[in-house]
């Protein structure tokens with residue numbers, strides 16, 4: 361066993377150079393197993409065998425940005441665009457509530473149609489109807505004022521992956537008008553406004569080196585988000601990364617364990633991208649430290665259109681089917697799906 365693994369388990373934090381060394385052991389099975397065992401121990405200490413579930417409502421695939429990896433980027437003229445009305449969003453919540461969801465995640469591209477007035481109205485309507493549910497937003501970069509209004513309208517949480525904490529790497533993944541600085545600023549605004557905040561990144565995105573991942577870990581520790589979303593990069597056929605290799609499932613699992621140890625109380629999803637790369641990916645994620653799953657509540661007619669990457673799973677199933685399927689999957693690895701809001705423990 362490598363000393364660096366034991367040092368990390370003991371200190372729960374390393375320097376960037378040390379993270380590079382720790383990450384360098386990712387294909388050493390003994391290191392991966394040792395980290396996973398520790399991660400699961402910590403996860404059980406805080407969350408027992410509960411798995412929290414979030415109903416994901418992908419409400420618009422219009423996006424003004426042009427992130428190079430993403431299938432719904434503005435420049436992809438093959439994407440068939442859709443927007444859900446407030447009524448359609450509320451219908452997703454009605455069926456989601458019946459299925460036991462107590463968190464709704466409204467996720468979309470950066471779509472200027474959803475002004476602060478429209479978005480605040482949607483959030484307020486959900487919170488009026490379901491005061492015992494959490495509303496999570498995932499709408500990309502907005503102004504401080506905008507985040508403030510949505511928070512006042514009742515939004516509880518916000519997901520905004522930083523994608524990579526290295527400036528140069530950020531520049532390889534995004535056009536010049538986007539910047540890591542703005543992204544980080546948004547995350548700190550959200551924290552300041554009292555949102556429970558989720559950051560995160562893709563594993564194996566083009567040009568990513570272990571030292572970039574090491575920077576991600578340093579940044580996560582500094583930000584201390586309540587949630588961290590990571591999943592393997594998966595190429596999309598209509599992007600300039602179409603023939604780049606996908607990210608590694610094993611490295612993603614290794615990072616999940618590291619993040620659980622780094623931020624013991626974090627809410628850590630076993631993501632759809634992980635389930636796309638490996639038919640047992642989400643189960644494997646839970647078995648190495650993840651404690652959240654985010655099945656899709658979007659109307660089936662639009663699911664295929666929220667096409668971030670190729671071969672995305674769960675695009676043909678009804679919400680109830682995904683719920684049942686996931687409940688079985690979660691149980692197969694010794695955990696239970698629970699019908700709770702699932703806030704991070706304090």
Ligand code: 5AD
Pocket residue numbers: 429430431521523561562591592593594595596633668669670
């Ligand atoms: N592969 C994997 N994940 C992707 N995302 C976007 N495009 C891809 C892709 N090609 C992720 C980003 C974004 C989240 C909503 O989906 O990390 O933040």
Ligand code: FES
Pocket residue numbers: 655673674677681682683685686
């Ligand atoms: Fe959607 Fe299994 S979770 S079909």
